[in-house]
Amino acid sequence: MGSIVSLLSGAGFLPEPEQKPVILASRASTLAQIQTNAVLDTIRSLNPTNEFAASFMTTEGDKNQAQALYLLGGKSLWTKELEVALLEGDVDILVHCVKDVPTTLPPGCELGAILEREDPVDVLVVKKGLPYKSLADLPDGSVVGTSSVRRVAQLRKSFPKLEFKDIRGNLNTRLAKLDAPTGPYVAIILAKAGLVRLGFDSRITCPVASPTLYYAVGQGALCVEVRSDDPKIKTLAASLNHWQTEWQCRAERACLRVLEGGCSVPVGVETTLVPLRGTTLGKEPERCMLTLTGTVTGLQGTPHVEHTIMEEVGSVTEAEAIGVLLARYLMDHGAKAILEDIGKDRDNRNAIANKVPAAN
Numbered sequence: 252m253g254s255i256v257s258l259l260s261g262a263g264f265l266p267e268p269e270q271k272p273v274i275l276a277s278r279a280s281t282l283a284q285i286q287t288n289a290v291l292d293t294i295r296s297l298n299p300t301n302e303f304a305a306s307f308m309t310t311e312g313d314k315n316q317a318q319a320l321y322l323l324g325g326k327s328l329w330t331k332e333l334e335v336a337l338l339e340g341d342v343d344i345l346v347h348c349v350k351d352v353p354t355t356l357p358p359g360c361e362l363g364a365i366l367e368r369e370d371p372v373d374v375l376v377v378k379k380g381l382p383y384k385s386l387a388d389l390p391d392g393s394v395v396g397t398s399s400v401r402r403v404a405q406l407r408k409s410f411p412k413l414e415f416k417d418i419r420g421n422l423n424t425r426l427a428k429l430d431a432p433t434g435p436y437v438a439i440i441l442a443k444a445g446l447v448r449l450g451f452d453s454r455i456t457c458p459v460a461s462p463t464l465y466y467a468v469g470q471g472a473l474c475v476e477v478r479s480d481d482p483k484i485k486t487l488a489a490s491l492n493h494w495q496t497e498w499q500c501r502a503e504r505a506c507l508r509v510l511e512g513g514c515s516v517p518v519g520v521e522t523t524l525v526p527l528r529g530t531t532l533g534k535e536p537e538r539c540m541l542t543l544t545g546t547v548t549g550l551q552g553t554p555h556v557e558h559t560i561m562e563e564v565g566s567v568t569e570a571e572a573i574g575v576l577l578a579r580y581l582m583d584h585g586a587k588a589i590l591e592d593i594g595k596d597r598d599n600r601n602a603i604a605n606k607v608p609a610a611n
């Protein structure tokens with residue numbers, strides 16, 4: 252029957268079956284929608300003969316804003332419901348911040364592309380009306396809002412007299428909480444990329460970069476996730492890939508995977524990729540010098556382990572191998588103890604939150 256239909260259709264007797272649009276999906280936050288619409292524009296312009304549309308969903312991470320992020324513990328807070336929709340075929344391409352994507356994806360899902368990274372740096376945003384120009388300007392005891400253990404741990408090391416307090420909600424909510432006249436926060440720390448995408452560049456007081464604050468794995472880059480068994484969609488998605496960013500982010504993610512982290516471990520990175528010949532990286536992959544720094548910091552700002560590997564690489568696999576080497580070095584030089592300590596702390600707090608004894 253199928254063959255008859257296609258025969259007839261091929262001969263022009265039946266109209267061509269209507270092509271279903273390829274559905275891009277993400278969380279429903281303003282930032283996620285802006286990001287997905289940007290990716291939609293790009294994928295449309297690169298694949299003009301295909302139809303695309305967008306779909307937005309609310310995830311666990313959006314709903315549960317009361318509990319501290321690291322107590323929620325689930326590494327796939329932002330991605331799980333979307334992945335169910337992806338695997339069920341309701342949607343075709345998920346758009347995420349690389350930073351929010353767990354280092355191990357569920358079976359049947361994979362990253363289809365990593366897009367060109369924006370500036371991955373963290374920034375300070377001071378409350379409206381206050382005169383401070385940097386973290387060093389803030390009076391002792393000032394309350395700085397961030398819910399990232401990476402930021403708190405690293406900043407405690409340099410600014411032991413500041414107080415760090417959890418702040419949740421999407422970017423707009425956090426800025427509103429910061430500026431609330433009776434609110435506790437004097438400043439907050441955010442990723443520059445998110446602020447810029449939302450058009451809040453003007454709120455940036457100053458960057459907070461290494462060696463004070465190493466950024467999060469994948470920070471500043473977007474990626475798309477696809478079904479492993481969907482070659483047509485994979486080809487469309489691959490058109491979005493920026494190989495330089497992919498090498499960098501995959502090296503960072505390989506490092507974090509070995510450190511057994513998610514968004515909830517105090518791991519910082521800094522990565523550069525420089526071509527061996529010439530000064531600019533071209534469209535095609537070429538041999539490069541990869542410089543990858545990783546840090547792991549105790550929640551109170553100490554101990555702190557930091558290491559850099561500089562190595563020539565000629566493929567994404569070689570870049571990932573450097574990430575693994577870096578993680579092993581860090582583990583052998585203090586990171587293991589730091590991460591074990593944090594694991595115990597989390598078990599205890601979870602136990603208190605759930606009123607059940609901690610598992611040993």
Ligand SMILES: NCc1[nH]cc(CCC(=O)O)c1CC(=O)O
Nearest residue numbers: 348350441442444445470471472
């Ligand atoms: N879940 C928070 C999150 N995930 C990605 C970004 C920033 C944008 C990016 O890194 O691409 C943010 C906000 C922040 O850390 O300030």
